[in-house]
Amino acid sequence: MTAAVVVGGGFYGAMIAVHLRAxxxxxxxxxxxGSFLMHGASFVNQARVHGGYHYLRSFTTAYRSRAxxxxxxxxxxxxxxxxxxxxxxxxxxxxxxxxxxxxxxxxIGAPLEPAPPQIAGLFDERLIARAYLAEExxxxxxRLARIAEQALTEAGVAITxxxxxxxxxxxxxxxxxAVRSGERERPLDAGVVFNCTYxxxxxxxxxxxxxxxxxxxxxxxxxxxxxFEGLGVTVMDGPFFSCMPFPAxxxxxxxxxxYTPHMSWTxxxxxxxxxxxxxxxxxxxxxxxxxxxxxxxxxxxxxEVVESLFTVKTVLTRNEGDDGRPILxxxxxxxxxxxxxxxxxxxxxxxxxxxxxEELPA
Numbered sequence: 001m002t003a004a005v006v007v008g009g010g011f012y013g014a015m016i017a018v019h020l021r022a023x024x025x026x027x028x029x030x031x032x033x034g035s036f037l038m039h040g041a042s043f044v045n046q047a048r049v050h051g052g053y054h055y056l057r058s059f060t061t062a063y064r065s066r067a068x069x070x071x072x073x074x075x076x077x078x079x080x081x082x083x084x085x086x087x088x089x090x091x092x093x094x095x096x097x098x099x100x101x102x103x104x105x106x107x108i109g110a111p112l113e114p115a116p117p118q119i120a121g122l123f124d125e126r127l128i129a130r131a132y133l134a135e136e137x138x139x140x141x142x143r144l145a146r147i148a149e150q151a152l153t154e155a156g157v158a159i160t161x162x163x164x165x166x167x168x169x170x171x172x173x174x175x176x177x178a179v180r181s182g183e184r185e186r187p188l189d190a191g192v193v194f195n196c197t198y199x200x201x202x203x204x205x206x207x208x209x210x211x212x213x214x215x216x217x218x219x220x221x222x223x224x225x226x227x228f229e230g231l232g233v234t235v236m237d238g239p240f241f242s243c244m245p246f247p248a249x250x251x252x253x254x255x256x257x258x259y260t261p262h263m264s265w266t267x268x269x270x271x272x273x274x275x276x277x278x279x280x281x282x283x284x285x286x287x288x289x290x291x292x293x294x295x296x297x298x299x300x301x302x303x304e305v306v307e308s309l310f311t312v313k314t315v316l317t318r319n320e321g322d323d324g325r326p327i328l329x330x331x332x333x334x335x336x337x338x339x340x341x342x343x344x345x346x347x348x349x350x351x352x353x354x355x356x357x358e359e360l361p362a
Contacts, residue, residue, distance in 0.1 A: 001174060001189040001190060001191060002027050002028075002029050002188065002189065002190045002191070003025045003026055003027040003028065003190070003191045003192070004017075004020050004025050004027070004028045004029070004190060004191060004192050004193070004194070004360075005028075005029050005030075005031060005175070005177065005188065005190040005192075005193045005194070006020070006028065006029070006030045006031070006193075006194045006196055007031050007165050007177075007193060007194065007195050007196060007197055007204060008031075008032065008195070008196035008197040008198065008200070009030055009031070009032025009034070009036075009037040009038065009159070009161070010037075010038055010040055010041060010042040010196060010198060011038055011042040011144065011148060011345055011348065012042075012196045012198075012340060012342050012348060012351060013030060013032070013194070013196035013197075014030065014037060014038070014148040014149075014151070014152055015148065015151075015348050015351075015352065016194050016196060016340070016351065016352070016355065017030045017152060017155070017157045017194075018148075018151045018152060018155045018157065019352050019355060020194075021155040021156060021157060022155065023356075023360075025360075027158075028155075028156075028157045028158070029157070029158045029159075029160065029188075029190075030152065030157050030158070030159045030160070031160050031163040031165060031177075031179065032159070032160070032161050032162075032163065033162070033163060033164040033165075034161065034162070035161055035162060036145070036161070037145055037148060037149060037152075037159070037161075038141060038144065038145040038148060040198065040311065041198050041199070041311060041312070041313070041314075042141060042144075042145070042345070043141040043145075043248065044219060044309045044310075044311035045219070045311075045313075045345075046138075046219070046242065046244065046246075046253050046255060047138045047139050047140070047141060047244075047245075047246055047247060047248065047253070048136060048137075048138060048232075048244065049069060049072050049073070049080060049136060049137045049138065049139055049345070049346055050065040050068075050069065050136065050344050050346055051065060051066060051069045051085070051110055051134060051135050051136040051137075052065040052066035052069070052104075052105070052108045052110045053085075053087050053101075053105065053110060053112075053134050053136065053234075054234070054236070056095070056096040056100060056101055056104055056236070056237050057095060057096070057237065059104070059107070059108075060326070061326065061343070062104060062108050062110075063107075063108045064347070064350060065344065065346060066108040066109060066110050068346040068347070068348075068349050068350065069135075069136075069346060071346075071349050072345075072346045072348075072349075073137065076139065076144060076147055078143060078147060079139045079140050079141075079143035079144040079146075079147055080137045080138070080139050080140075081137060081138050081139070081140055081245060081247040082137050083136075083137065083138060083230050083231065083232045083244065083245045084119075084133065084230055084231050084232065085133070085134040085135065085136040085137075085232050085234075085244075086115055086119055086131055086132065086133060086134065086231060086232065086233045086234070087101070087112075087131070087132050087134050087233075087234050087236065088115075088123055088128045088129075088130070088131040088132070088233065088234070088235045088236075088296070089101060089128070089129045089130055089131075089235075089236065089237070090127060090128060090129065090235055090236070090238060090240060090296070091126070091127055091128065091129045092127070093238045093239060094129070094236065094237050094238045094240075095237045095238050096236065096237040097129075098129055098130040101132070105134075110134070110135065111133075111134065111135045112132050112133070112134060113132065113133050114130070114131070114132060114133070115131035115132055115133050116133075119131065119133070119231070122227060122233075122297050122298075122299055123296055123297055124295065124296055124297075124298060127295060127296050128235070128296060136232070138232070138244060138245045138246070138247050139247065139345070140247035140248050141247075141248045142248050143247075160181075162181055162182065163179050163180070163181050164179070164180045164181075165177050165178065165179055165180075165197075165204055166178045166179070166180050166185065168193070168195075168204050168205075168206065168337065170193070170332050170334040170336050170337040171334050171336075172334055172335065172336070174189055174190060174191055174336060175189070175190045175191075175192065175193045175334070175336050175337055176188070176189050176190075177189075177190065177193065190336075191336065191360075191361060191362070192336045192337070192338070192360055192361055193336065193337050193338070194338045194340060195337065195338060195339040195340065196340050198312075198314055198341065199214055199273040199274065199312040199313075199314045200272075200273065200274070201314070201328075201339050201341055202267045203272065204339070205330070205332065205337070205339040207332070207333075209267060209268070210267065210328060210330060210339060210341075211267075211316055211317045211328075212266070212267035212314055212315070212316065212317065212341070213264060213265070213266050213267065213314070213315050213316070213317045214264060214265055214266075214267060214273045214276075214312050214313070214314050215261040215262075215263070215264040215312070215313045215314075215315070216261070216262045216263045216264070216276065216277055216280055216310065216311075216312060216313075217255075217260050217261050217262065217310065217311055217312070217313045218259070218260055218262060218282075218284060218285060218286070218308050218309070218310055219253050219254075219255055219260065219308065219309045219310075219311070220253065220254040220255070220284070220286040220289055220290075220305065220307075220308045220309075221246060221249055221251045221252070221253060221254070221305075221306045221307050221308065221309065222243070222251060222252050222253075222254050222286075222290070222303040222304060222305050222306060223251055223252070223303065223304040223306060224243065224252045224300065224303050225299045225300070225302040225303060227299045228243065228252065228299065228300070228303075230245070232244030232245055232252075233297060235293075235296050235297075238257070239256075239257045239258045240256070240257055240296070241254065241255065241256040241257070241289065241292065241293045241296070242254070242255050242256075243293060243297075243300060243303075249306075251306055252303075254286065254289050254290065254293065254303070255289070256285075256288070256289040256292060256293065258288075258292070259285040259288045259289045259292070260285075260289070261313075262280070262285070262310075263280075266317060273312045273314070274312065276312075277310065277311065277312050280310070282308070282310050284308045286305050286308055290303060290305070314341065315343070316328060316341070316343075326343055326347075327340070327341065327342050327343060327347050327350055327351050327354065328340065328341035329351065329354050329355075331358070335361055336361055338358075
């Protein structure tokens, strides 16, 4: 019997596997259904290392982001790329005011100062109330994956790629996994299992609903005009947009609150999110993203569209109102199966600290 199995080779799965070895578990195995580690949600996202600015309506998420920001840079600095971060608040249809933003940043200790004229001038002053310089960074998902792989190797974690978990049976004695590799399916027994499959959480966890909402999303990659080189802009807090460096491709990502989500549904166990993604026609909405973004920052109209990345984004339904991104940490009644969902990549430190509070079964 394997002491611990982590299902899902994204960033969270990798870091949890390394942490389990550090806690003294002698035999830890990581199963990933794909051909590479960190090929899914860990790669297809904004690549933002959050500094707290994004969560004006969720103090807890903003505070934890700020606390984890320096920790992430210290631990994974080789994968981090700095840029000039700008946050701008819209005059109309915004759910926050400049005063609220300034107060939140003061409360969580996030540096904030008015944008200089050459940056403030990129925005249409009729639509933007105020623009600020902030302190944030982006990560290169390729570099981060290499750091994670090195950490797994050094920790002695056994990695199996192309291994899809098709069934789970957990009781107080242990967990039996049904694992498919190619055409072959075999059982794998484990003392404890960590379900880190992101959009596939409910399928493996079974039982009571975890309260998940899935969105099929489009992240557009563009080559911005020269004025945006080394610049990342987020207009908030409402149906607005973000355009920031995407280091893994040497481009900028463009996302829009209204147009990035193509469809959504609440998890009920009857649909495989990845099968829905595969079947979706993936007609791009980048023209609408750019058209609306250019209303606020006119120079973005000169951006060159390169491609779009489609993925499934999974969030907790209970936080739709405040846009918070807490972690989900659920323990199966058997005590031997955990389901874990991190809202943001820097949440990983909170997950590991939460894990340390659990007594693992022998």
